[in-house]
């Protein structure tokens with residue numbers, strides 16, 4: 001089934017000028033970037049986006065990281081895009097990520113792990129709506 005998922009290229013990757021390198025892995029995997037913009041997350045946006053983790057010990061560090069430099073928010077489209085992108089990203093901890101995945105190639109640590117991808121179709125819809133209007137997505 002053709003799906004859409006939500007992606008963020010995180011501050012560690014934009015700081016290292018890796019937007020294009022990450023996009024090359026996404027496109028080589030057969031996912032199409034149907035919307036994309038570079039923005040600086042506000043503290044309130046980052047806190048809301050990661051609200052599900054707000055009791056975790058790393059929450060403060062995570063919000064600080066996500067707001068320290070620009071991010072690139074994206075909508076990706078393709079066959080089973082949600083699960084496919086999770087595969088392409090690799091494990092949360094880059095030390096455990098498979099060869100060829102974005103996190104294996106580019107990520108520094110479990111916190112600064114280069115990319116976000118939605119973990120379900122429901123969350124993809126919710127996350128896309130936090131950053132894009134329908135007319136900004138051109139499939």
Ligand code: ADP
Pocket residue numbers: 053058061062091092110111112113115116117119
């Ligand atoms: P994923 O991004 O793979 O879905 P999670 O939803 O578990 O991973 O965590 C969300 C984000 O929180 C991670 O991508 C990472 O940036 C950060 N994070 C997760 N676990 C840790 C940790 N143990 N220490 C610091 N940051 C973490």
Ligand code: MG
Pocket residue numbers: 119
């Ligand atoms: Mg997650």
